[in-house]
Amino acid sequence: MKKITHLLSAAFVIGILTLSGFQAKAHCEIPCGIYGDSVRIALLYEHIETIEKSMNQINELSKAESPDYNQLVRWVMNKEEHAKKIQEIVSQYFLHQRVKPVSSDDDAAYRKYTKQLELLHHISVFAMKSKQSTDLxxxxxxxxxxxxxEHAYFDEHKH
Known part of the structure; x- marks a missing residue:
């Protein structure tokens, strides 16, 4: 009887979470070692390609005499979603978990650290700019x- 009660309780919780739109995050910030750095880089490139395609579609659809506003909105939303995913990878994966602060006493390590931070900041800012524009x-x-x-990071890290 207890087993059935536990199963029903678990099914109820899963049902509630499903209906509420709950989404599990891919990066739980637990050092599990499952996620690969090179995969995150590949995802960044994939998201950029998707944003580029979205921009091209928005530009093309906008030129029509009678634009299909439904499709325009869908491409804009797609562009926004993938730019946000870039920012999440930069923040949640690299800044929170992988790029570790180093002492400024170690000049070479500190220069590498600040270079990585600068590049991650640029990536995040240009992801934001891609939300604001269709400028390729x-x-x-x-x-x-x-x-x-990628080159600054993998100089020291394994793929």
Missing amino acids: SIIDTLREKVHLF
């Missing part, structure tokens, strides 16, 4: 900053 030069800058961060 933002995409070029985002890719460049991710590329520079």
